[in-house]
Amino acid sequence: MTKVVEVTNLTKRFRNTVALDEVSFNLEPNTIYGLLGRNGAGKTTLMSIITAQAFASSGKVRVFGEEPYENAGVLRRMCFMRDNQAYPDSAKPDHAFRIARLCFPNWNQALAERLVADFRLPVATPIKKLSRGQLSAVGAIIGLAARAEVTFFDEPYLGFDAAAREIFYDRLLEDYAEHPRTIVLSSHLIDEIANILERVIVLDNGRVLLNDATDDLRDRAMVIRGDNTKVAAFTAGRAVIHRQALGALSAVTVLGHLTHQDRAALAANDLEVSPVTLQQLVVRATQAAAGTAADQGAAR
């Protein structure tokens, strides 16, 4: 299948900082992506540039094989809802949906109306008077009902309560099953969305740290727990991304697969092995990257 989005050596410099540093990746059709990373990792900047709302300092973005900037045919097949999306001054949710209906060719009014009911959104209240959660609902509804071929959600559920978040995930999966498309979710609530992500792209300090299928990532690391010396012996020579010690016990997160011999050794030494959650993996990976960067800095 052809790529829907191709990002090549994308760099974005602001006056004193490099927000994106030679970022390259592709987005496949009909896949749900998680765009993860810490605050300031460059997630929003990246989505802004792909949707031609901001400009790269260097590098290239192609969407459906074309340059997206001022390309109406390409832009209308994409939708990018920001966490702090601004709306016209006196707009009510109803207005916003009516405009979205005109702008997005695949807009589904029935879905929009159902989501309004699900989120209990007051559609005739001026948007500037809505609560944070209701404001997020407006963006979530537009993003879902637009059914754009490439949809970006930047922190779509700020202010959502647990029930609203669940509605969002459920409706997204339901609609995705019937109308597959490429969805990119940028979020801090990694474990909560881990189950719906097919692939994960982790940005750290403007670089792509991980870009893998979610299942592969989960298999990639594990936590070894047990007696300090035995854990140290087992993990010696392995890629350790996190160490935690509690008295005589320690828990060490290592990368790599376990062989049969490994499993035998673990059992013989009374060591416990458990999978890492996606959130742990991302946190550890970004911490490890920060550590490496600090080491390099110190060495210089």
Add this chain to the structure above:
Amino acid sequence: MTRVATVMKLQFVNRRTYVGMPLIILSGAFLLAILILLLVPTDELKFAGGAVAAPLWYFSVVGWQALALTFPFSQAMSTTRRDFHLGTLLTAATTAGILATIYLVISLIEAATGGWGMNGYFTIPGLSGSQLPVAALSYFVVAFLLFLFGYTCAAIAKRWGGVVLTSVLTGLSILLTLAIMLTIRTGSWGAVVTWFTTQGLLGTTLWGLLLTVLMACGSYLMIRRVEH
């Protein structure tokens, strides 16, 4: 074309900004002017002066809001910058056109009734025949020009930040003051007045139209590079 029309609908979501407020200001200024004209006990020609300009100033606010508040949403609606610009300017032209039409109707009534039967004028007095539509046209141009002034200021602020906008506005004020000072020092007020008189209302309006076109093009170049 439908995409440009969509942007117009998007702008007209702010019905209060585009239609409500200008109409309230215009009717308020009009009623106030008529009341004051009634109070002045003279049969000589009475002109309400600045009252007629009240809704025009508001257009710079409309221009600012059209960009500052609506551009980010138009981007989320996957609109191109070109479509946003064209749609927004057409919206402004429509509103300015409505205002100029109301102005024309009032001026026709005033011409027909000899200033409401009391020689008092809300619109520019002493005009007749073909001069009335020309006055309405200049009213349209000034409204559009002020809209573009607000719009361009917002574009500068979005593109380069508030400090640059303040510097540009301060710079313009200084240049304008210097120009006035120079005119006074060299004693060329007469020449300036003569120039305007030779141009006439239509000529001056057309110069204004040229300035409008320049600002429309200039702000387009800025909006093409505004980052969001």
